Amino acid sequence: MTIAEDLETGRDTDYMVPALQRGLSILQMFNAHQRTLASNDIAERLGVSVSAIYRILHTLDEMGYLRKIAKNTWELGPQVVSDGFSYLASRDLVDLALPHLNALRDRTSLSCHLSIREHTDSLYLYRAFAAQRLSVNIPIGTRIPCHCTAMGRILLSGLTPPVLDALYQYVRLDDYPPPAPKTLPELQQLIGEDRQRGWVLHRSDYSTAIATGIRNHLGEVVAAINLSGPEAVMDSEESQARFREALLLTAERISAELGG
Structure with missing residues (x-):
């Protein structure tokens, strides 16, 4: 379920921080079968535009939780491990x-x-x-x-x-x-x-x-x-x-x- 869908279904989001939720959701997208993801794929799964997650991706990259391996392509960074x-x-x-x-x-x-x-x-x-x-x-x-x-x-x-x-x-x-x-x-x-x-x-x-x-x-x-x-x-x-x-x-x- 995307953040947009949360709002549509009336789930209580008063105390949620959207940027933090998106950042954690991005990290959860990666697993043993999905080792890399393009920015477009990440944005599509979140139900937002690429521009809406640019700062989140950059922050996760700077903190070591994501690593950019090609243009607009990401994998989990060493800090997660x-x-x-x-x-x-x-x-x-x-x-x-x-x-x-x-x-x-x-x-x-x-x-x-x-x-x-x-x-x-x-x-x-x-x-x-x-x-x-x-x-x-x-x-x-x-x-x-x-x-x-x-x-x-x-x-x-x-x-x-x-x-x-x-x-x-x-x-x-x-x-x-x-x-x-x-x-x-x-x-x-x-x-x-x-x-x-x-x-x-x-x-x-x-x-x-x-x-x-x-x-x-x-x-x-x-x-x-x-x-x-x-x-x-x-x-x-x-x-x-x-x-x-x-x-x-x-x-x-x-x-x-x-x-x-």
Whole structure:
């Protein structure tokens, strides 16, 4: 059914955005049997003129969701595949990590979190919340700058120094409180030490977190996990060593399921 037909049949379109609907409809036209489409074909299926979809096609092309392969002929762009695989990979990762993090929480009575890197942010994908009065509880979907947290620093440790330089070339670091690094050279030095150590301990006002990385079959850091709890519980070197050992063992098990 075309957009014009929607209007004719009286469907509720008050809250719909026609340009967005057309853009998504265009992407849905491509499949295993229909790999390329001409502008005229796309316009005909939408029930509009070619001029009406020109800006939409151009926008999808600029964003990588479509690729122009000949005059007025299009195919799906690489961003469609990238987004799809990123989503599937993140869901697979959560499914694999979930039982291990729940078990780690039960053994330690501390909260556990799982995150991945998106640009310079650490994106929280899962939490195993410890049900005690003083617990660290960061909601799923939270984004925190990588250089400010234990998990974020672990995620950055998976980058080579040149890639890290390029990532932070235009990012201001001096707006964050200690112990976050204030300059790119400080960040490079800190991440270099984290990379050699393989784990990070980070203290904030009332809590402490220990984080380490999850690796795929290529040995790349694809995610980070942590144990976090009240400073009073994690203050001694003995307790830190015990929690760190449990965390590293859990990371090994999750990495093994990813082929690491």
